[in-house]
Amino acid sequence: MIITRGLIKKYGRVMALQGLDLEVPEGSVYGFIGQNGAGKTTTLRILSGLLIPEEGSAEVAGRDVLRDPRGIREVVGYMPDFFGVYDDLRVGEYLLFYAAAYGIKGETARKLRDDLLELVELGHKRDAFVDTLSRGMQQRLCLARSLIHDPQVLLLDEPASGLDPLARVEMREILRELCRLGKTIVISSHILSELADLCTHVGMIREGRLLRQGPLSDMLAGDRVRKFILRCNGTVEAAAEIIEGWPGAGILSSAINQVEFQLSGGSDDVAALLREIVGSQVQVVHFAQTEQSLEDTFIQLAREVNGV
Template sequence: MNFIPETDSVPGAESSTESVAESMVVPAVHVATDDCIELRRLHRFFGKTKAVEDISFTVRRGHVFGYIGPNGAGKTTSMRILATLDLPSYGDAFVDGFSVVNDPEHVRRRLGFMPDSFGTYRDVNCTEYLDFFARAYGLVGRQRTERLAWVLNFTGTEGMAEKPIRGLSKGMKQRLCLGRALIHDPAVMILDEPAAGLDPRARIQLRKMIRELADRGKTVLISSHILTELAEMCDSVGIIEQGRLLATGSVEQIQHQRETHRELKIRILHNADGAGASLSAVDSVTNLIVDGELLKFEFAGDLEAQAGLVSHLVQQGFAVAEVESHKKSLEDVFLQVTEGLVQ
């Protein structure tokens, strides 16, 4: 099924058309940079509602950036602006060096957008669906054939290439939508809740595909409510609430910035009460509980200080059998940074 017929060019029309177009189009300004995504003091207001307020961050080429926030925080609005589906009230954003305000056409050629909900045609099969978008992006001949084959293979939908979309599962539809966003080989991928509604196996497979895209040099911005998966796949994250960016950086950096106490459990053989009395005299130890052989407490110190604390117990003659340190997860940091506010 062909959605857009290919037509032969009219002899002599090409040069005249190009000359008219060149006289009308303002040359795009391209800023070469290692940051493939950049938001510069981005604002978006809807009446009195500040959906996005003064957000700035960058994502380096080949990195995966996790965009985290409660519902209504401004994630989708930011992504729509990056995808040139909306304009900022103030500020600007850049995709592969091109402004979404001044050069939207150049941005669209370099960007693949996977929204949280997308339209499909029930009676169209996977190949026809992808072929339609390949033609829309101007792919022709051998180039289009090769991209179709690659996308079907990469997304694992080649076995269902001739199957109507109405017969696909939620996970396969998500794969097909990812393929649609990849069909023109963009440098940047914007993925809005791509794992929503997927079963555990489908989420794992999607995570592997996203990581492989980054390894191939593509820059990925992804939003998700499944924070454990973002922590595993992302090079850096940003936490947004009520339209404002609260924290940004690698997961480890944000954990370090926000971590004031770590929970420690130390198992002491033979004289746990004596070890507990020794620890209670340490200023950085709080909320100490002695439970049989187990000492449970909060410790205000880094890993080096923790090692010194354990060494101190050993030097005093206490038999330290086990040490368990609970480091704050991305979910812990998210709960600590945000307040659960909505607009």
């Protein structure tokens, strides 16, 4: 659904994107993750036709961003991180205004307004003024605005920014419903934990370069550094000494009878280390791999890029 090749974007001397290649499958929820300033917003603005790159190409739903900007606006719904709302409009009027901007008027626009307000759970606020809405409600209203022309692709820049925990849950449920309706959704965020249970695919960007992308399950798997917890009947001193001297291993934390460590390599390396510990007469009562998180994967990849 989205393909970019060699995107380069500069702001003066600052290189925001350095040859970015993205591939977003149709119908996916693509988590575009990275630190603040990594180039996420710049990328979304290019894909929505708001910025022009110095080099490279980008297509959304078969439409070229540079050659067919009007076509891009027809297939893309863009929700920026910081948005403007017309405070002196009522919620329903706000959506009708944007519907008219897309040439949707009359009964069609009114039905669309009501359907979208129902989707984002703001039907009861149709006659309220926009400036009376909470931050979370305003976010949902702007999501409804981005859906007004029924786009194939949604580009959401930090949609949960500034929301309280309940509002974040509500936003997540709305996005799940949109996914079930067949939308392709790109969500940029630096809060990686919020994307782990929502996204089907992930792309990790750092300093304008794509570190890695693919299905979420693949990103969290593989023979990269993994974390383990080992508990003993007694102190873990002997086990900790073995782990410290093991190639590719490193202790992350330890207590009297428990040690958490990381280990690179495959299953054979894990089995060999465990045999060594048990063979040294350490009474192991628990040994398990902890779940790899998106934060862990991102930090690993960033270290590899820096040669750490």
